[in-house]
Amino acid sequence: MIRRVAFNLFAWGIVLAVAFPLFWMLVTSVKPQFELFRRPPTFLPETWTLEHYIRLIQDTPFLTYFKNSIILSTATTLVVVAISTLGAYSLVRFKYRGRESLAFLVLFTYLLPSVVLIIPLYLMLVSMGLSNTIFSLVIAYTTFALPYALWLLRSFMAGIPEDLESAALVDGASRMGAFVDVILPQLLPGIISTALFTFILSWNEYLYALVLVNSDSARPLTTGVMNMLVSSFNIEWSLLMAASVMMSVPLIIVFAFLQSYLTRGFGAGGVKG
Amino acid sequence: MQASQTVLERRYAALGLLLIAPTVLVFCAVIVYPLVSAIYLSLFSIFTPTLQGEWVGLDNYRTLLAKDEFWSSLVNNLIWTVGTLTLQILLGVGMALVLHQNIWFRSLARSLILFPYFISTVVAVLVWKWLFNDLYGILNHLMLAVGMIDMPVDYLGTMPNAMISVILVGAWKFFPFVVIAVLARLQTIPDALYEAARIDGAGPIARFFDVTLPQLRDVLVVIIMLRAIWDFKEFDMIYLLTGGGPITSTQTLPLLVYKEAFALNQMGMAAAYAVVMMLIMLVFMIVYIRRTRQEADT
Incomplete structure (x- = not known):
């Protein structure tokens, strides 16, 4: 005892x-x-x-950063999850030439360092006239979010028994009909947990935001809050800690309500690889 | 019958290609094209503000290999990776073993442990900078009170403190990944194995080395490879904590690439650094990918 x-x-x-x-x-x-x-x-x-929280909202561009981060992370998540759900279905359940090499490429890019892609991406987005926009960050975030989401969803998809789909096909459903009616409902927990992870990843990203966005109107929270530290003459730690708390609130919500999804996602993608 | 089968198969293959098309398009636009042009750019000398380029062939690589800064950054990168990875694994496995036991409020304890992994690196860095603060930081105060130090310590501004601090904060931030992965594996070890070991008279320590560790081996290999890759390319943590300083004592390769491209305005040179860094990482990546493929085949 x-x-x-x-x-x-x-x-x-x-x-x-x-x-x-x-x-x-x-x-x-x-x-x-x-x-x-x-x-x-x-x-x-x-x-x-609560004076620091009030000051944060009234006297600093915090709310603009917050709004930008919400738009940015949501847009990235929607785009990435939509593309990768179709992609993962194709990679797991269809047979065609180049499928294996494609899966290999996905895993390779999942491990690729951002600093390698950032120079050409920067040049590309500047020449397209897209620098300093949230849209440019959505494009940049796709580079790490898409391989990640594909890899996660691929293992979720592989966990769905093939018999379910065959049964629907025998019953006369078309391939896409079977996908919508049979696969998607089975895949939903996987899609939710992939979406959550992608959201967290985009929410926390720093390097691309640092390089690609240089104006307060498009800056997300990570670089915005860091700027408040660098640009202030007298560091107000209470204010910065209030900003840190506020910045973590969406993550706490995601984390607390959907912990079971999160751990499942970890088992499927993060660890088995 | 035979003919209709192949028609159907062909139609399925076409549908499969249609479904993967958006992925392939996006991949080519934002990953493959930039990757190829990174290698191409590394053969030029480019001044960032004007983006005027001049072909220099392999000169960038020749300069790079002759530069002390490259080698010292590589050494820093290895020290950081090995240091933080070792701590992550030790802490992670230890914590997983503790959380696997039936302690009070186990799920709350698990959530608290996972939290550092999910918060933004920016938040982690801000909090630690406040903890490390030389005048009003709680860390200096506690250590003075306990008598571990006689004078406030400068955690980030001097060596070797800066490197140690970065490694410690890195371990704090990333060890929960190891905890989750190991915990998931621990739960699948059959109790019968422990029973058998107990009957054979094995104590807790013998049981750990003879039962738990061999069972954890595979998952640990995967974790170590993944985390080695991720730690090696870590930018945010080090850049935000020390900026590579004091001077260049904690500058790793990703920081060097960033500095060269956006502070010294040498895009071509930066691309060369990035390519060399990728080649070093390629060794780990290939080992990891091989392993994953083997697992998929069996």
Whole structure:
């Protein structure tokens, strides 16, 4: 019994240590500025305040960044999931020449570093006159999101028994009819978890946003918030921590409600590869 | 009958090609074309603001191999990758073993552990910069209070502190990936194996090395390869924490590519760095892809 309690305390000690930076972010964001410079630091805020959140929304372009990030991540997710659902169906269930090489190419690009593609992509988008737009970022994000989504969906698709489709075909359904009526409902959990992962990936992307967008009107949260750190003369840590919390809120929502989907996605793509 | 079969098969093949067409088009436009032009660009000398290029052949590669900065960045890249990967694996496997036990509020503990992996690197960096703050950071305060240090430490501005800090924050951010993967595998190890080992008189440590570890071997190999590739090409974490500094002490190859292209305005040279970096990574990538294919075949 004592050993069990000791083990539990030990385990929770580590868990809390790992989670401490996140706790500290939350605490700092609700402390008034003057309390940050108290020594020794206060563990819990003496005075709770939401002034930084209000300032964030009223005095900084945070909401524009937030809106941009929402548009950007949603658009990327929709485009990528639509294309890759059809693509994964084709890769798993159809036979034609070049299918294997294509699957190999998908895996290869999934591992490709962004810095290799970023120079030609930058040149390409600048010459098309698309730099400084959200659209250019959607194009750029496709480079990592599409191989990723395809790879995930491919393994989800492979998990659906082939007999289901055959049965529908025997019953007289067309191939596309069977796809819509039989495959899609079976694939739905896979599609949802792929969409969530793609959304998170786009939400958190930094490098392409740094290189391709240089104006506040199209900047997403990652580069926008980082700019607030770099451009301020006097670093306001409470404000930055409030921004960090707000930036993580959509992820927390995604994470809390759909944890089972997330772990399933991990098993299918992230690990089995 | 035979003829209609082939007609149907041919029609299916056509449908299959139609379905994959959008993927192929997008792939060619945003991945294959840029990849080929990256290699092509590396044979030019290009000044970024004007985008005027001049053919220089393999000169960029010759300059690159003779440059100290390239070799030191490569060494930094290897130190960062090996350091953070080792910590991720040790922490990850350890944490997975702990979370596999029946501890209080297990699902809450699992969520808390996974969280660093899902937040943006920007958020992680901001929080850690605040923790690392030399005057008001909690880390310096705690370490002073415990007596581990006598003076506030500059975590990111001096060496070797900067490299150690980057490696530690990297391990904190990415070890949950290892936890999830190992945990999923742990749950599939049959209890009978542990029973048998217990009957044979194996203690907890012997059981770990004789039962758990051999069972985890395959998944660990995959995790190590994947994470090695991802850590090797990591840009955000290092760029945001130290910017490659102090001076170039934590500059890795991805940072070098970025600097060359967008700070020094040498696109062609940057492309050459990127291509060389890709060639180094290709070794890992091919090993990983081979392995995945073998698994698919069996």
